[in-house]
Amino acid sequence: MSGDNLREEQAIRRTTDHLVQVFAGTHSAEHVESVMQAAYRRFDGLPVRDFVPVMVERIARGELTARLEAPAPTAPAPTEAAPTETAPTEAAPTETAPTETVPTETVPAKAVAAEAAALSDKPADVRPETTTAALTARMPSRKVLLPIGLAAAVVVVAAVVVVNLGREETPPPSPPLAVVRGVIGSEKKAFFEDPQVVRAFADKGVKVEVESAGSRQIATSMDLGRFDFAFPSSAPAGEYIQRKRKVSTKYTPFSSPMAIATFQPIADLLTKAGVVKQAPVATFDIGRYLELVTTDTKWDQLSGNSDYRVDKNILISTTDPRTSNSAAMYLAITSYVANGSKVVHGATAEKNVLPLVTQLFTSQGYTDNTSEGPFNEYLTVGMGPSPMVWIYEAQFVDAATRGQIKPGMVLMYPSPTVLSKHTLVPLNGSGDRVGRLLSTDPRLQRLAAEHGFRSADAADFAKVAADHQVRVPTDLIDVVDIPSYDTLEHLLDSVGKSYG
Known part of the structure; x- marks a missing residue:
């Protein structure tokens, strides 16, 4: 098209x-x-x-x-009969003028x-x-x-x-709308602020007001009593909210795999180093990446590096693991690979992987509370401060639909990756109404795809990606499970303590 x-x-x-x-x-x-x-x-x-x-x-x-204003049919007004003459009259002959048929x-x-x-x-x-x-x-x-x-x-x-x-x-005039308030992961802010999404909810009688925060922050430290629903970006965070608030219902209207936003010179450099495989969809080998991290390899030590000669460790920039779900997803993947390609479970496994995963975070310096911050820096500043940024796939596709992806910007998929399931937990009946609409309304599902999320209809997402020339995997194969909420919390708390 x-x-x-x-x-x-x-x-x-x-x-x-x-x-x-x-x-x-x-x-x-x-x-x-x-x-x-x-x-x-x-x-x-x-x-x-x-x-x-x-x-x-x-x-x-x-x-x-016209169908609203069409007048009802009315009977013709009665006419008064004229008096008739009784005297006989001679009728004048009448002539009928010939008519000419004109094509209409x-x-x-x-x-x-x-x-x-x-x-x-x-x-x-x-x-x-x-x-x-x-x-x-x-x-x-x-x-x-x-x-x-x-x-x-x-x-x-x-x-x-x-x-x-x-x-x-x-x-x-429209009837008054029911106001429903929710707290959401920051990566969904653009979706809820989209005028088409606002109209779609309004047509169902709902006005949704949202406040954004880090997904782990939503689950652990937000006052949820002020909201009708909580909408973090992962199943573990949603599971914890369900337990804490004693809620049995949840909705997963869409999802997004984790990805890495980078630049073509960086992708080319890491291809030579055996980290990136540039197929139709570029993949990033987490195992090979961890080898470079554990050997303290710097960017300017990579062979053939003429584009990014800096004395910095080769690290992916993430969000703050103490508040953000995307950082927790990064920890889930790296801990899986560090644990011999097994999901971390139990105190011994946690102890074995902690030194490496802690280094991945603390070596970065300052990290933002939400995924919105580092991705905006990627879009506006370039590869100088952050040559690789850990993001949701949806963020890159959404930016492409807005015309924000510039030539040379590249999307890579970690191998293995995890699927971030955006989980809405209704805290009352109004929140449940929003969860049902997001999960079942075709219009809202299509708009979610236009914002880069993978909704129930895979064809919607595939069309959006193709229309904006973003190469994405049709089928997500190399996806691993996330540790249980308790294990993930143990790891995140231990990493958090290392910040001092």
């Missing part, structure tokens, strides 16, 4: 969402979508596409409004739209009048396709579009 077609379809989708909200009190969402699609199909094959979304909106809005002609919608586009491109002082006559006079003669009255109506619609592009009807 070309970029122009994609933008046109996105415009149609946004307009449909808007009209669903405008006519929420009078027409069902399904009916509004049906009217929009019917209007859209009338312009199939039209070569000039610039005004198609505007034309479609005007036609659909007109039809929806109409203007198809495609021609009207093309003409409207042509007229709008001209300065106002040289445009012909945008009236039915002016428009139809410029149309090529064609045989009858529709009754002339309908053709005139279509032309009038086109004229209105050209003359009144900026005019917008005032939508009817």
Whole structure:
């Protein structure tokens, strides 16, 4: 699909969402979508596409409004009979004038739209009048396709579009929305702030207000009594909240594997060092990486390094393990590899892996509380301070949809990796309503995919990634299990103590 077609379809989708909200009190969402699609199909094959979304909106809005305002049929007014003459009269002969049959002609919608586009491109002082006559006079003669009255109506619609592009009807007042408050992992902030997501919730009668924090912070230190739901970025954090709040229900509306954001010169350098394999989807060997860490290898010691000659340890930049789920996922993967490719379990295994995993964090220096901070630095500063950043896959795909990924930015997948399951724990009935909507509403699921999350429909996510030229694995194969919540907490607490 070309970029122009994609933008046109996105415009149609946004307009449909808007009209669903405008006519929420009078027409069902399904009916509004049906009217929009019917209007859209009338312009199939039209070569000039610039005004198609505007034309479609005007036609659909007109039809929806007309159905609301159509007057009830009224009986014809009674007429008074005129008095009749009783005297006989001689009827005058009448002549019937011969009639000439003239072929009736109409203007198809495609021609009207093309003409409207042509007229709008001209300065106002040289445009012909945008009236039915002016428009139809410029149309090529064609045989009858529709009754002339309908053709005139279509032309009038086109004229209105050209003359009144900026005019917008005032939508009817909407019923009050139920406000639902939640605390979320920072990587989902852009999703909840998306105007399309806000409208999708509003169409269901809900206004969602969120506060973001590190996922481990949500589970261990936040006052959850202020919220209707908690939405950390991992199953272990969600499990702990369930236990602490005695909640049996949870929702996992979408997920995201962990990944590494880097730059092409760094990927090329690590390929020579045997850490990165640059296939269609680049992979990062965690075992080989840990060998470089344990031997205290510096960047400027790598063979053939001419792009990043700095006297710094080869380390992935992460978030703070004391507050953030993404750091906990990094610990889960590295502890698995350090434990002989086995999930860490028990005091002995914890003791054996702690020195190495502690070094991975404390050698970094300052770390941010949430994944939003280091990724924003990656997007804006470049590879100088952080040549490799530990992120959620969704963050990179979401940035690509926003046009923030620059040439030379590369996404790599750790081998092995873990799947971060974004787990919503409802704290009351209102929170449960949001969890159900996120998990079952097709519109919200599609919007989650547009923000880079892997939702229930894998095709949605694959299309978003392909449309924005992000290479992602279709099937996640090299995925390992996360340690139990208690084991993970023991490791994280021990690492945290090393910070002093």
